[in-house]
Amino acid sequence: MHRLPHPAALARPDSLPFRRIRAACLRFLAGCLAAAATGPLAAATLSVTVNDAAGAAVPEAVVFVMPASGRVPAGPPRPAVVEQINREFVPFVLPVQVGASVTFPNRDSVRHHVYSFSPARVFDIKLYTGVPANPVVFDKPGPVVLGCNIHDWMVGFVYAVETPWFGRTAANGATSIELPAGDYEVRVWHPWQRGDIARERVKVDAAATRATLRIDLAPPASAQRR
Numbered sequence: 575m576h577r578l579p580h581p582a583a584l585a586r587p588d589s590l591p592f593r594r595i596r597a598a599c600l601r602f603l604a605g606c607l608a609a610a611a612t613g614p615l616a617a618a619t620l621s622v623t624v625n626d627a628a629g630a631a632v633p634e635a636v637v638f639v640m641p642a643s644g645r646v647p648a649g650p651p652r653p654a655v656v657e658q659i660n661r662e663f664v665p666f667v668l669p670v671q672v673g674a675s676v677t678f679p680n681r682d683s684v685r686h687h688v689y690s691f692s693p694a695r696v697f698d699i700k701l702y703t704g705v706p707a708n709p710v711v712f713d714k715p716g717p718v719v720l721g722c723n724i725h726d727w728m729v730g731f732v733y734a735v736e737t738p739w740f741g742r743t744a745a746n747g748a749t750s751i752e753l754p755a756g757d758y759e760v761r762v763w764h765p766w767q768r769g770d771i772a773r774e775r776v777k778v779d780a781a782a783t784r785a786t787l788r789i790d791l792a793p794p795a796s797a798q799r800r
């Protein structure tokens with residue numbers, strides 16, 4: 575037999591109705607705090623499109639964003655991977671934050687010998703299959719050209735940037751970067767670009783912000799990838 579709670583029970587702090595009301599109030603307060611957070615440091619999305627001089631989409635461009643304040647948040651860079659698949663580097667271009675570890679797993683049945691002579695990072699992973707024991711740490715900013723001693727046509731790039739906010743353009747020339755609202759300079763790097771890095775100042779607000787940058791490309795004669 576069910577009994578209704580005595581009216582006095584409703585007023586007790588540990589009664590079920592009271593706990594429900596308290597929980598609803600706490601949810602409301604949490605919502606208010608979240609709404610108050612949409613100030614200058616709210617998360618925002620910056621969508622960047624990269625075109626060439628003829629207006630065509632440029633895939634595999636590195637887009638990175640430097641804060642006008644010069645301050646980037648502390649924290650460990652994300653580790654990354656450059657695979658070797660069908661005797662090619664995948665991805666062709668990899669952006670990383672300075673200090674990031676990159677592993678170079680060989681997914682082929684043949685051996686590769688990955689190396690770089692670039693000033694930003696000289697290294698050499700001698701003939702290997704599978705996953706090398708030690709990652710390579712990219713501790714200086716700038717471009718690093720990857721090659722393979724066995725397969726002359728294999729070429730790839732790691733580009734180390736001094737910011738955690740970066741992306742690589744997809745086939746449509748676009749990438750999106752999540753970052754706090756604020757003032758930034760957007761920069762674009764591509765291995766085939768002519769001239770200096772493309773730059774543009776943008777103000778990113780809580781709504782989606784868009785920027786389109788144009789770069790001049792000069793693909794090398796050997797750009798025909800296998």
Ligand SMILES: [Cu+2]
Pocket residue numbers: 661685686687722723724725728
């Ligand atoms: Cu190789």
